[in-house]
Amino acid sequence: MKARRANSRDRILAAAADVAREAGPGSLSLDAVANRAGVSKGGLLYNFPTKAKLMQGLVENYLNEFEQDLEARVAETGHENALSAYIRLSADDCEEPQPSASWIFSAIAEDPDFLTPITAFKRQLFERLKGETDDLGSLLVCFLAIEGLRSMNLFDSDVLSQEERKLLVSSLLKIAG
Amino acid sequence: MKARRANSRDRILAAAADVAREAGPGSLSLDAVANRAGVSKGGLLYNFPTKAKLMQGLVENYLNEFEQDLEARVAETGHENALSAYIRLSADDCEEPQPSASWIFSAIAEDPDFLTPITAFKRQLFERLKGETDDLGSLLVCFLAIEGLRSMNLFDSDVLSQEERKLLVSSLLKIAG
DNA sequence: TTTACTGTACCGTCTGGACGGTCTTGTCAA
DNA sequence: TTGACAAGACCGTCCAGACGGTACAGTAAA
Numbered sequence: 001m002k003a004r005r006a007n008s009r010d011r012i013l014a015a016a017a018d019v020a021r022e023a024g025p026g027s028l029s030l031d032a033v034a035n036r037a038g039v040s041k042g043g044l045l046y047n048f049p050t051k052a053k054l055m056q057g058l059v060e061n062y063l064n065e066f067e068q069d070l071e072a073r074v075a076e077t078g079h080e081n082a083l084s085a086y087i088r089l090s091a092d093d094c095e096e097p098q099p100s101a102s103w104i105f106s107a108i109a110e111d112p113d114f115l116t117p118i119t120a121f122k123r124q125l126f127e128r129l130k131g132e133t134d135d136l137g138s139l140l141v142c143f144l145a146i147e148g149l150r151s152m153n154l155f156d157s158d159v160l161s162q163e164e165r166k167l168l169v170s171s172l173l174k175i176a177g
Numbered sequence: 178m179k180a181r182r183a184n185s186r187d188r189i190l191a192a193a194a195d196v197a198r199e200a201g202p203g204s205l206s207l208d209a210v211a212n213r214a215g216v217s218k219g220g221l222l223y224n225f226p227t228k229a230k231l232m233q234g235l236v237e238n239y240l241n242e243f244e245q246d247l248e249a250r251v252a253e254t255g256h257e258n259a260l261s262a263y264i265r266l267s268a269d270d271c272e273e274p275q276p277s278a279s280w281i282f283s284a285i286a287e288d289p290d291f292l293t294p295i296t297a298f299k300r301q302l303f304e305r306l307k308g309e310t311d312d313l314g315s316l317l318v319c320f321l322a323i324e325g326l327r328s329m330n331l332f333d334s335d336v337l338s339q340e341e342r343k344l345l346v347s348s349l350l351k352i353a354g
Numbered sequence: 355t356t357t358a359c360t361g362t363a364c365c366g367t368c369t370g371g372a373c374g375g376t377c378t379t380g381t382c383a384a
Numbered sequence: 385t386t387g388a389c390a391a392g393a394c395c396g397t398c399c400a401g402a403c404g405g406t407a408c409a410g411t412a413a414a
Binding site for chain 2: 024025026102105106108109110111112115118119122123126136137138140141143144145146147148149150151152155156157158159160164167168170171172174175
Binding site for chain 4: 206207208218219222226227228
C-alpha cells in the first residue's frame with residue numbers, strides 16, 4: 001500500500017532517534033534502525049546508502065526543525081527580542097521528559113566532523129543575537145547558560161530540579177531584558 | 178604495591194584519553210589503547226578486566242582530578258567564594274587547546290550510566306555553592322553558563338572567540354560577586 | 355615464590371555494506 | 385482499455401572484518 005511507502009525516510013530518521021534514546025547511542029546499528037522503522041535493511045540502505053549519510057540526515061533534520069521552531073517563536077512574539085524567544089524555546093524543549101537528541105553521540109562516534117554544521121549554526125545564531133543587543137556581556141551569559149541547559153538535557157542529567165530551572169529561565173529573561 | 182615499570186594503570190588511562198581525542202571517540206578500542214600505552218592487550222586486560230572497567234577508571238580519574246584542582250583553587254584564593262574559584266578553574270580549563278575529555282563520548286556509547294557519577298558530582302558541587310550564596314538566581318545563571326562553556330569545550334566547537342570567552346568570564350565573576 | 359606483566363593464539367558475536375532479486379507504480383503507444 | 389516496459393522502492397542473504405574477551409605459556413624483577 002501507498003501508506004506504508006509514503007515517507008520511509010522520515011520514519012527511518014525518527015526510528016534512529018528512538019533507538020539511540022532507548023537502547024543507548026552505542027547501540028545505534030543499521031539493523032536496529034531498520035527493525036524499528038519497519039523497513040528491511042535493504043530499504044534502509046536504499047534511503048541512506050551509508051551509516052554516515054544517515055547521521056548526516058539526522059543532523060540536517062535536527063537543524064531544520066530547530067530553525068523552524070525558532071522562527072515560529074520569533075514570529076509569534078514579534079515585539080520581543082530573538083534572545084528571549086530562544087530562551088523560551090530552549091526552556092520548553094528541556095521541559096520534555098525525553099532527551100530526544102542522544103543520537104548526536106552516535107554521530108560523534110561515527111565522525112566528530114558531524115558537529116561542524118551544528119557549530120556553524122550556533123555561531124550564526126549567536127551573531128544574529130549580537131546584532132540585536134548592545135550589551136554583549138549579558139548576551140554571552142544568557143547564550144552560554146542556555147547552552148548549559150541544553151547540554152544537561154542532552155546528557156539527561158537531572159542536576160537541576162524543575163523549580164530551579166524555572167528560576168533560571170526567569171533570571172535569564174530578566175537579564176535579556 | 179606498584180609495577181616494576183612506572184604505573185601502567187595511569188599510562189593506560191592517559192593513552193585511552195589520547196586515543197579518544199586523536200582518533201575519535203568511536204575508535205577507542207582496547208587494541209588501540211594497549212598499543213598507545215606501550216602495553217600488550219593482555220597487560221591492559223590485567224589492569225582493566227573489561228572495557229567497562231576502563232571507562233569507569235576514566236570517569237573516576239577525571240572526577241578525582243577535578244576535585245583536587247577545585248580544592249587547590251579554593252585554597253589558594255581563600256577569601257573568595259567557591260563559585261568564583263569554579264569559574265576561574267573552568268575558564269582556564271577551556272583555554273587549553275585540547276578538549277581532553279572526549280573519551281566521555283566513548284563511555285556514553287558503552288553505557289549511558291557512566292554519566293551518573295558525573296551528574297552526582299555536579300549536583301554535589303551545586304549544593305555546596307548554594308550554601309554560599311543567598312542569590313539562587315545568580316548562582317543558577319553562573320553555574321549553567323559554566324556548564325555551557327564546558328560543554329562547548331567538550332564538543333570542541335569554537336562558537337566563541339577568545340575575547341568573547343574573556344568577556345563572558347568577567348561578566349560571570351561580576352555576577353558571582 | 356609471588357607479582358606483574360608480555361605475547362600469541364584464538365573464539366563468538368556483531369556490523370556495515372554489497373548484491374541480486376522482487377514487488378509496485380507510472381508512462382505511453384496501440 | 386490494455387499491454388509492454390522502465391524506473392523506483394524495497395527485501396533477504398551473505399560476507400569480510402573488527403571487536404571484546406579468553407586462555408595460557410613465558411618472563412623478569414622484588
